[in-house]
Amino acid sequence: MLHKNLILLLLIVCALLCISANVFANIENQPVIKLAVSNATSGPTAQLGIRLNQGANTYFDRVNREGGLAGKHIQLVLLDDGYEPYKTLINTQNFLKKKDIFAFFNYVGTPTTHAVLDKVSQSHVPFLMPFSGAEFLRKPVIKNIFHLRASYYQETEQQIHFLVDEKGMTNIGLMIQADEFGISVEKGYLMALKKRGIKPTVTTRYRRNTNDIKLALSILKAKNVQVVAFVGTYEPFAQLINSAYQQDFTPFFTSVSFISSRDLFQRIKQPSNVLVTEVMLDPANCNEAICLQFMDDMKAQGIKTVDQILFEGYLNAFVFVEVAKQCGESLSQSCFLEKMTNFTYQDKGLTIEFSENDHQGLSSIFLNFFQFDK
Structure with a gap:
């Protein structure tokens, strides 16, 4: 009897292991949309990259939980460049070698983006929402480069x-x-x-x-x-x-x-x-639907202190998803760039708008003064 129970137990364990293996295989083989991110997550500007990525991942997690984009999950492929241009260039070259990157996303810094400008523009891979207000990214307009934030x-x-x-x-x-x-x-x-x-x-x-x-x-x-x-x-x-x-x-x-x-x-x-x-609304003090949703998602993650950088990452992700949705199951880099060129979003005091001659989505500037708390 003991022998039979042991055999039965072994069969159950094997079955569970097989199920687990199939689940992990399905997750591993699940189609994904990979967004390549090179920004600083170490060094003196680390908090910029960390919070920008956190904001974006929070929105993408929401979308992935709801089934992703046409059944594909969105994944940030993250590399740290420490805000050093030569590292950004190496990271970008490595991304390009992989051939499976849908877009560059959430790059941080002017010297870093300047270092990869030629590579990016020649690649025709979408280069989306860099954290820089530099004019060389805006004029002349480059077909595959789009920004959300206002200029310096x-x-x-x-x-x-x-x-x-x-x-x-x-x-x-x-x-x-x-x-x-x-x-x-x-x-x-x-x-x-x-x-x-x-x-x-x-x-x-x-x-x-x-x-x-x-x-x-x-x-x-x-x-x-x-x-x-x-x-x-x-x-x-x-x-x-x-x-x-x-x-x-x-x-x-x-x-x-x-x-x-x-x-x-x-x-x-x-x-x-x-x-x-x-260049971003203060998400804790605005009533736009996207602000309220952002605050709810941050609260769900246990994040009590929010700022414009977290919100910018979240908004970058939101824009990416809204544009990609317009391509549906026919999502491709060329379709995405075409839809991005004509994308408009309006919500009360927030207007995001791109055009063929203007690849900058926002232009608002807000003054923020330091207040000393003893």
């Missing part, structure tokens, strides 16, 4: 309008990251200032992926500028603001959305005048 020229114009036209500040110093990102945003500041008959009092530079701001700070302080327009990442900018305050140097500080206001503001240790322009 639009951001810098709004900053200078506030600081010069509204506040009357004209003694302005620039502190610029020494790379393509710095060049791109600096051009925006120079154009906005020139429009008002103003030149920067002084321009200083510092190296990417460092917090080496001492020399630049001493130069800006010596010129006693009223405003420091900073181009770079949140860690050196926070160090600049904190160090300036310790030296009794308290100008108005300003920067574009790439800085990540959430990461910057939580590093400022004292009362300071800081403006960051944003």
